[in-house]
Amino acid sequence: MKPSLETDSDLVASRPGAAVGALSRHPFHAHERPMGPHYCVYNRRFMVVCFDSRSVEDGYWLLRQRVGLLHTGELPLEIKGPDAETLLNRLFTRDVSKLKTGRCGYGLACYEDGGLLVDGILMRLAPDRFWYVQADGDFYGWARAHAIGMDVEISDPGVYVSQVQGPNALKLLDAMSDGGLPAGFGYYGIATVRLGGQSFVITRTGFTNELGWEFYTEPHHDVDALWALFQTHGAPLGLDMAPVDAFNIRRIEAGILNAGSDFNRYTTPYDVGLGRFVDEDTDFIGRPALRAAPKARRLYGFKCFGGEVAITGAVERDGARVGSVCAEAVSPLLGQSIGYVLLDSPEMSAARPVQIGCRDGSLQAAELLVPPFYDRTGAIPRGKQIDIPVRP
Numbered sequence: 001m002k003p004s005l006e007t008d009s010d011l012v013a014s015r016p017g018a019a020v021g022a023l024s025r026h027p028f029h030a031h032e033r034p035m036g037p038h039y040c041v042y043n044r045r046f047m048v049v050c051f052d053s054r055s056v057e058d059g060y061w062l063l064r065q066r067v068g069l070l071h072t073g074e075l076p077l078e079i080k081g082p083d084a085e086t087l088l089n090r091l092f093t094r095d096v097s098k099l100k101t102g103r104c105g106y107g108l109a110c111y112e113d114g115g116l117l118v119d120g121i122l123m124r125l126a127p128d129r130f131w132y133v134q135a136d137g138d139f140y141g142w143a144r145a146h147a148i149g150m151d152v153e154i155s156d157p158g159v160y161v162s163q164v165q166g167p168n169a170l171k172l173l174d175a176m177s178d179g180g181l182p183a184g185f186g187y188y189g190i191a192t193v194r195l196g197g198q199s200f201v202i203t204r205t206g207f208t209n210e211l212g213w214e215f216y217t218e219p220h221h222d223v224d225a226l227w228a229l230f231q232t233h234g235a236p237l238g239l240d241m242a243p244v245d246a247f248n249i250r251r252i253e254a255g256i257l258n259a260g261s262d263f264n265r266y267t268t269p270y271d272v273g274l275g276r277f278v279d280e281d282t283d284f285i286g287r288p289a290l291r292a293a294p295k296a297r298r299l300y301g302f303k304c305f306g307g308e309v310a311i312t313g314a315v316e317r318d319g320a321r322v323g324s325v326c327a328e329a330v331s332p333l334l335g336q337s338i339g340y341v342l343l344d345s346p347e348m349s350a351a352r353p354v355q356i357g358c359r360d361g362s363l364q365a366a367e368l369l370v371p372p373f374y375d376r377t378g379a380i381p382r383g384k385q386i387d388i389p390v391r392p
Contacts, residue, residue, distance in 0.1 A: 026071040026160050027223045035241060042073030042136050045160075050243045057332050059246030061391050063210055064333065066238030067166035069230070070247055072207075074120070074161040076216065077140055080129040083150035088130060090146055090285055092122065093269060093278045099124045104188040104203050107132060108269055108277050109139060110286030114293050115265035116272070117142060119257070121205055123190055131216075133161060135259035146285070158219045163247075165212035167388050168237040173202070173213055175233040185213075187382045196229040198222060207247050209254030209372070209381045249329040252339055255301070255371030261311075262299065262326045262340050271346070272299040273370070296346035299326065301371035304337040304356055306364040313357030315341045315366075322348055325356060331373070333389055338373060 023044050026032075036052025048071070050056055062068040079088060088096040092107045099105045099122065107122035118137035124130055132139065143154050164172060173193075174181045182191035182202075189204045198221055206212035217223060230239060248258075257263055263272045270278070270293055280291055302309075308330060315323035321344075328339035341356070350370075355363040379385035 026073075026162075027217050027221075028071045028160075028162065028227065031223075031227050032071065032241060037243075040073075040244065043075040043134070045073040045075065047071070047073035048241075048243045050245050051241070054240075054243075056243065056245040056249070059242035060249050060332050062238070062240055062242050063166045063208055063246060063250050065167065065388050065391070066240075067164060067168040067172055067234065068242030068246065069162060069164055069234075069239060070207075070242055070244065071160070071162045072244075074133050074135065076123075076131045076133045076157060076159040076161065077143070078129070078131055078155050078157045079143065079152060080126075081150075081152035082128060083147075083152040084128050084130055087143070087147050087150055087152050088122070088132075089282060091143060093282070093284050093286070093290075095279050095282045096122070101125070101127055102190050104190060104205055106277055108274060109142065110269070110284070110290065111265060112286055112289065114268045114286045114289035116259075116263045116267055116269060116274075117265065118259050119263075119274075121203070123201075123203060125190070125201070131157075131159070137259055160217045161214055162217065163206050163208075163212060163214050165206045165208045165210045165242075165247075165250075167211055167386060168239070169210070169212040170383070172230075172234055172237050172239060175237070176229055196225055198226065200226075204381075206381070207256060208250040209256065209375065209378065210250065211381055211383055211386075248327075249331060252301075252327055252329050252371075253331055253333070253373045254375070255373070257299075257340075258327065262342075267298070267342070268293045270295045271297060271342075273297045294346045297370075298323075298343045298346050298348075300341055300343065300350050300368040301373060302339055302341050302354075302356060302366045302368055303334070303373075304339075304358070304364050304366040307337065307358035307360060307362055309337045309339055309356050309364075309366075310359045314363075315343065315357075316355045316363060317348075317352060322354065332392070334373065335392065340371070341368065 037048040039046040040049045101124050105122045109117040118139045120134035178194040185191050187204050201216045203214050309328040313325040314321050323341050323343035326340040331338045350368040356366040
């Protein structure tokens with residue numbers, strides 16, 4: 001989640017959204033700036049990791065108890081034209097023809113050897129028009145290379161993504177929207193709403209598995225007017241900005257993976273527990289390799305009983321190294337260090353305890369489990385569980 005860090009003073013663009021070499025700011029940068037943001041680079045976009053004015057733990061409880069807002073570095077690409085569906089069926093491991101207009105789907109792209117390229121949310125806006133909201137990775141070049149000879153256009157529409165997450169998220173949408181909550185706006189749905197007179201595309205998605213939605217800022221939008229609307233209607237509901245580090249804790253608890261750290265070109269979907277998103281009857285890139293690949297998972301969650309675990313720390317059993325740490329965070333709700341480990345072999349049992357390397361150089365006992373760490377049925381993001389946890 002932190003490929004690099006930048007402070008606001010390091011940014012030299014003259015206006016929000018302007019390019020800094022090959023990098024760009026989110027259009028809402030000016031509204032983040034008073035909070036003392038520190039940035040990472042994600043899809044060549046700056047995304048706030050933490051704030052000087054708020055602790056990461058406070059940001060976490062904002063997501064769990066009220067409503068948090070993050071302006072992300074996710075990159076929507078537009079794929080449209082008569083052959084858009086044909087191309088996407090080659091690029092993704094699922095049958096895109098089954099994705100209905102007005103719905104989202106989770107999209108995985110693999111290399112020919114079955115290794116994972118990137119993941120993201122595929123939005124079907126029309127029968128021949130899609131947005132792929134990708135995680136960090138070079139999907140654009142990959143898609144262009146495989147579109148040769150097809151009647152399809154692949155472009156960057158200049159859209160920026162923001163997430164509104166937490167138990168009050170839909171209450172906020174109801175208050176902000178000129179027409180109230182959109183009808184039939186279910187989990188992984190797409191809607192177009194008017195927010196203060198401006199038309200926005202929104203989705204019932206997010207990186208937290210909290211109740212939430214995302215909105216998509218296009219070049220023609222008045223971001224200052226929208227921010228004023230958020231302040232007016234969000235204040236009574238406890239809205240504030242939460243950084244990526246707070247979202248990172250919640251996504252680990254929820255069993256959500258991060259491209260580049262939890263999986264990469266050396267791991268297959270089966271290695272990391274994403275085999276349910278592979279349809280081997282679809283003729284996608286990497287299908288022959290995945291048909292022959294081991295189907296057992298190698299990625300597990302962990303709970304560590306002492307110390308703070310180190311990213312890339314060793315996972316040991318009986319004195320031998322058996323894997324490494326992919327992700328780590330201290331969960332304020334669970335009161336311990338949690339995260340993901342990738343075992344060296346799918347034959348290694350997760351039932352036996354392990355020891356994990358910590359930041360102080362020690363090895364501490366840990367338990368492995370299949371994530372998520374709670375809410376195993378996904379009731380929270382679907383609005384079927386509304387219990388708000390109490391902060392210890």
